[in-house]
Amino acid sequence: MAVPSYTTDLVDIDLCESGGKTWAEPTATGWTFGAAPASDDDNPFQGLLAMSKAYNATGVGGMMVNNGGAISLPTDGAFLVWFYWAAPGSLEADVDGGIRVMVGTDLNNFKSWDVGGKTSYVYGGWINYAVNTTIGEDDLVGTGLGNSQYVGAAVNNYNSIFKGNPFLCDATRYGRCEARIAGGETGNYATFSGFAAINDNVSYRWGLIQAITGGYLVKGLVTFGYGSVVDFRDSNKSLVIQNTNKVTANFNTFEVLQATSRVDLTSISITSLGTVSKGRWLTTANADINIESCVFTDMNTFTFLAQSTILNTTFRRCGIVTQGAAVFTGCKFDSASDTKALVVDTIGNVTNTIFISKGTGYAIEGFSSAGTYSLTGLIFTGYGANGTTDAAIHVLATSGIVYLGIGGGGTASPTVKSDGATIEYTVSVTLKIAVKDIDGNPMVGVRCYIDNNNESPFILDDVTDVNGEASVGYSGSPVSNATWRVRKYEYLPFQQLVNIGSENITLPVTLIDDPVY
CATH class of the missing domain: 2.60.120.260 (Galactose-binding domain-like)
Structure with missing residues (x-):
């Protein structure tokens, strides 16, 4: 470098x-x-x-x-x-x-x-x-x-x-009003402040990345990797995109070039002040991009590729984000401004992420072919009913069965608008009943059952082991009001209705002596 x-x-x-x-x-x-x-x-x-x-x-x-x-x-x-x-x-x-x-x-x-x-x-x-x-x-x-x-x-x-x-x-x-950034090396990475120091020199005053109180005022095209590889790493900065009301929509853009470039943004806030050119993120080359704990507010579209990793980052009132096989973990999509928040092609790379509706539009669009897909820790809030354009998920497949496997504590049955495919939900969880006596000692050989409306075979039909536990790995549709029962001679029977969703469940039970015996 x-x-x-x-x-x-x-x-x-x-x-x-x-x-x-x-x-x-x-x-x-x-x-x-x-x-x-x-x-x-x-x-x-x-x-x-x-x-x-x-x-x-x-x-x-x-x-x-x-x-x-x-x-x-x-x-x-x-x-x-x-x-x-x-x-x-x-x-x-x-x-x-x-x-x-x-x-x-x-x-x-x-x-x-x-x-x-x-x-x-x-x-x-x-x-x-x-x-x-x-x-x-x-x-x-x-x-x-x-x-x-x-x-x-x-x-x-x-x-x-x-x-x-x-x-x-x-x-x-x-x-083109381009802020061209290249180079960078260990201990001397390219940064926003580095560009601003040149930009703000009285001999230049380019007006592209300008230091202001509390952060930086940005406009035009910010190019990471212009002409050669860049190693850009910056953190704890606040950027505002200037309200440029007499330019084209694509005027304000952040673009990553050169596949061997690296761009790290950590705790960076970027907020658009205008509505004409709100600022977009364009990953043109499949570079090593790492975005963590950032907040993007009122911006336009984002496109990523497979070497992009986005962690614990918020997209607030932004346009469509296109995954491009990137990893999203612990993120939040809040009130997306377009018809959907995230277009996915590798849903398994999107985990533990929250989607909040602004009242219209999908959270996720994808699933173009029939098959099984895992949704891990995805939470959907405020989305419309099944079959509407405000549903949480838009399935593009036009035929066959799309199995949505819910896990990791995500929303058990998110609403779906399908373009023709049949939708079935599945969860993969561990269900456990832990039985003790009134003195707190584990009870061995206690009969435990879990069933869905008394349908056979039962989800669980077993006795407790040496630890006083009976468990089963369950894969199937979510169950509302599953019946959980515990029986042992000379003890009062136990029964409780428990929903089976996307989270593992351990139900503690204390059996009480039956006074009749």
Whole structure:
């Protein structure tokens, strides 16, 4: 392995430094309020200089930089513009285009997208806004986009600012917005904080993995193993995916490349702040992925492969998770946002996991052919009735018999929607009766029975051994109100109704002398 490498695909349009490209305000009617932009060394965010604009005016005004040639945006990419406004309370609301990003042919022909306003820009500060020009614009000016040679930002201000230059822009870039991570070695693994240290350097300010109070603000494509193998291991971090409301759904993505890579996430929290591009996890190469004690909230889809192991991890209000033969143990799927929580192909690798319904959709979908499947420790809460699209399990098999073997303390008879196959439940458990006398001594030779509605043969028909126990391994359908009986001459008979489900049962019984004898 090698030392960690942190790079990006971003292409600079202009960094606002001395000798850079030309900035000017739009010439289109209704977009010219405020003064002309000028170089500013008082409040730069990246490098030594920014562009600023006085704004003793109300209405819409902006500034755009001339790239000097056409720009072609990659699929799922974006234009990135660093933006600052010193008086957040004077902006119009988000829905009224308080903050806008513009891309177009020239100063008189462009499109504009509403990216913020006083509703979201409550505390001000430098914000890196992202726009994909395939997304429908909020304003069409003149002939519109053209060759995307001009890029910039605008504000819609309703209160004149008499002091200083409140409106600033800094580094403007475009690309797939990819945080490229490679390398890593023992004692010097690749990490989120390692990338952020480069990202946040004043010479770069990429806006991809950005350190914030309490964690990291993330957007774009985070690639583990770009160009070469990565050994990424990080723990105890909180990431929030930026609310990027003018990009494609796949803009925010975590992707794993290189089959010999290793990616370990331990006690990592990733939460999406937006709904347009919520962030997805894409396992492209069958790398060694280990996710433990993590929480993913409001994200989109996850796809894993056979070398992925996910332990004690929560997927809360996330999209569909595709197993790909991965191991899931001790996990929780809470209120999945799509038509199902987990698509399985190797159900035996999913154990001791809880599924909680949001009221619609399946917990698990799979079982495409007839056969026997083991469900170990799977608990289903809040799912609908058999045959509905809200049932716990969706069986895709269209014919034959699908045997669902319930074990490990899971829900005994989860509800099922079958596409045609017959469903039968089976449990494999140990049933035991332990008999003692009133002095607590084990009783030998006591007759013990377990039956289902007195049907023959009985589930258990035996006498206790030297330890006072009679037991049987039971494999079959769950039984409601099975009859458990204990009989011995000169003692009062014992009988109790006990449900047989997915857990082993030991029933302690104390026999009392029959006073008749």
